[in-house]
Amino acid sequence: MIDESGPVKVLIADDNDADRMILNAIVQKQGHLVVMARDGAEAVDKFESERPHIVLLDVLMPKMDGYEAARRIKEIAGEELVPIIFLTSIKDVHALAECLDAGGDDFMSKPYNRVILEAKLKAFNRMRGMHATLQHQRDQIAIHNEHLVHEQEVAKAVFDNVAHLGCLNAKNIKYLLSPLAVFNGDVLLATRKPSGGMYVLLGDFTGHGLPAAIGAMPMAEIFYGMAIKGFSMRDILREINQKLKNILPVSVFCCACMVDMDFRKNMIKVWLGGLPDCFLYRAESKEFISIGSRNLPLGVLDNDFFKDDMQIFEMTANDRLYIWSDGIHEACNVNQEMYGEERLVEVFRQAEKADDLFDSIKNSVTEFIGNTERSDDITMVEVKMVEEEYLKDTALIFPSSKSDGPTDWAVSYELRDDTLKTCNPLPLLLHIIMEVPGLHPFSGEVYTILAELYSNALEHGVINLKSEMKSTPLGFAKYYSERSRLLRELKNGFVRFHLSHKPSVDGGNLIIRVEDSGPGFGYDKFDNPEKSLNAYCGRGIALIQELCKSLQFVGAGNIVEVDFEWKQ
Amino acid sequence: MSIWSQPSMDGQELTINIKGRFDFSVHQEFRSCYENVDDDPREYVIDMKDTTYLDSSALGMLLLLRDHAGGDKSHIKIKNCSNDVKKILTISNFEQLFAIQ
Numbered sequence: 138m139i140d141e142s143g144p145v146k147v148l149i150a151d152d153n154d155a156d157r158m159i160l161n162a163i164v165q166k167q168g169h170l171v172v173m174a175r176d177g178a179e180a181v182d183k184f185e186s187e188r189p190h191i192v193l194l195d196v197l198m199p200k201m202d203g204y205e206a207a208r209r210i211k212e213i214a215g216e217e218l219v220p221i222i223f224l225t226s227i228k229d230v231h232a233l234a235e236c237l238d239a240g241g242d243d244f245m246s247k248p249y250n251r252v253i254l255e256a257k258l259k260a261f262n263r264m265r266g267m268h269a270t271l272q273h274q275r276d277q278i279a280i281h282n283e284h285l286v287h288e289q290e291v292a293k294a295v296f297d298n299v300a301h302l303g304c305l306n307a308k309n310i311k312y313l314l315s316p317l318a319v320f321n322g323d324v325l326l327a328t329r330k331p332s333g334g335m336y337v338l339l340g341d342f343t344g345h346g347l348p349a350a351i352g353a354m355p356m357a358e359i360f361y362g363m364a365i366k367g368f369s370m371r372d373i374l375r376e377i378n379q380k381l382k383n384i385l386p387v388s389v390f391c392c393a394c395m396v397d398m399d400f401r402k403n404m405i406k407v408w409l410g411g412l413p414d415c416f417l418y419r420a421e422s423k424e425f426i427s428i429g430s431r432n433l434p435l436g437v438l439d440n441d442f443f444k445d446d447m448q449i450f451e452m453t454a455n456d457r458l459y460i461w462s463d464g465i466h467e468a469c470n471v472n473q474e475m476y477g478e479e480r481l482v483e484v485f486r487q488a489e490k491a492d493d494l495f496d497s498i499k500n501s502v503t504e505f506i507g508n509t510e511r512s513d514d515i516t517m518v519e520v521k522m523v524e525e526e527y528l529k530d531t532a533l534i535f536p537s538s539k540s541d542g543p544t545d546w547a548v549s550y551e552l553r554d555d556t557l558k559t560c561n562p563l564p565l566l567l568h569i570i571m572e573v574p575g576l577h578p579f580s581g582e583v584y585t586i587l588a589e590l591y592s593n594a595l596e597h598g599v600i601n602l603k604s605e606m607k608s609t610p611l612g613f614a615k616y617y618s619e620r621s622r623l624l625r626e627l628k629n630g631f632v633r634f635h636l637s638h639k640p641s642v643d644g645g646n647l648i649i650r651v652e653d654s655g656p657g658f659g660y661d662k663f664d665n666p667e668k669s670l671n672a673y674c675g676r677g678i679a680l681i682q683e684l685c686k687s688l689q690f691v692g693a694g695n696i697v698e699v700d701f702e703w704k705q
Numbered sequence: 706m707s708i709w710s711q712p713s714m715d716g717q718e719l720t721i722n723i724k725g726r727f728d729f730s731v732h733q734e735f736r737s738c739y740e741n742v743d744d745d746p747r748e749y750v751i752d753m754k755d756t757t758y759l760d761s762s763a764l765g766m767l768l769l770l771r772d773h774a775g776g777d778k779s780h781i782k783i784k785n786c787s788n789d790v791k792k793i794l795t796i797s798n799f800e801q802l803f804a805i806q
Contacts, residue, residue: 343765344729344761344762344765387769388768388769392761411796429796430795430798431798432798433801433802438802463761
């Protein structure tokens, strides 16, 4: 930093001895230090060796004139501001202008006026100070910025490890997410479930930058961590909500949409809190349904008040769900108009082929905003309903299991009313089973078997709902509302799991027996038990039969036992 | 000034007026208009008659006010919203937290 109050070193370059002496006297009298030169070349040399702060330069000098000397001095000075005042007796305005063109900052005409020279030196010294302050601040900002960029890079690297893309590369997903969107507070997560199917979550945190991005990390950690253990969408959302509520400041929360895709039952469950309506597009009829937000965003209320209002839809192959943050709706064109939902609806209305819809939306928004370069803020995802088989290359990969662990064991677990109403027992059971060394690769199959047996026991046993209800769209919705009502009013219900495992030479047998409090369904009354079974229980039982060595009903049909045989 | 507040005669109610865009740029103004009040109002009224736009950080600021006013026990009314403003509040289901009129 420059100390403006300290002595100033002034270079006086003039080939006229008398003029030089006069200037020397005036400048020294003002308390400044003086360095003198008799021609342009000497002025440049002296400047280099003495580094004066201000230069007084005669225009017409031998060896090198003032213009050239000024250019060289400015070049040597570089970024430092060294004010150059030309001394001249010229009155020609063009010549005076040339002084400034050559890099001069001012000029002074002979004869020299002491008062004016003093004032000029003071003013230029002040300017030097300001210039130095400015440069210092500029350098500070550059350093800070470099730090910030570095910090963001580190944060981004950590973030990418935690909030990795999961299965966003699956063949039924198309998405837009700018690499730096994480610092816009946007997050997009997707994972396969142990039972097949898929979870997708799009979140938009309030605010921008690091404060917004920071909440995405625990969110991703919970999402992936719980999904792989087989937790339900409701459990995952509640856990994320409470975590965000606990750790984020009051004013930061996350508008989000989570979807649970079941490719075997051909249905989706959608939870939406605070994001714009998402669209469900029917590939066959080209109709689309807008699904509105029914919940508060995540991280606003404690779990005691948290509502998990889900919307369930039956799907057919090729139907698609579109989820987006408000980036599309609020994308502005040059006239500061917003893209808005109406334009989006129009794109859907005019859609010819479902496969092109995603790109049509993208192009429509990009075209709308034109050259305003805001397309980076747009986060959007399309998920397509497909067959489970179609996605087998993105199936969950489980970490390899330990080599020692329990192989010969049995456990019983009974769930009663309150538990049946509120809890999902499957993650715990899966966890116990997965302790068996070598069984981990079969986690998906085992989870599917458990899940199917449990939902059959609960829905067709304990609360005794008939699955035929689901055969029409209206019945489908009714089925799920009845399910919630009957569960709420449940009394004296139970589901008992009896699990046992026996090792074999290269694998083992896992016996799962599930008993429920329902009346059973008289399976022995039918002539063709297998056919009637399938008609009665839908796709679930057929699926289990495919996965297991054997499946049999016991008692009144309220007990089912399967033998899952596995080999390494 | 785009945000100002006016306590009722008995000091029981504080009305906050927001003019123009309600976004992060006014967060300091918004906070000081309910933090620098002598009385401790029991009710807050946010008058959005002149509010043209509301973004997600404004929703965050509303939550801060709610927290300041006693969280779940707070009484906050939001009135005179334009359709655009109302839509943003509804998408976020803020009617569960505030009385939106």
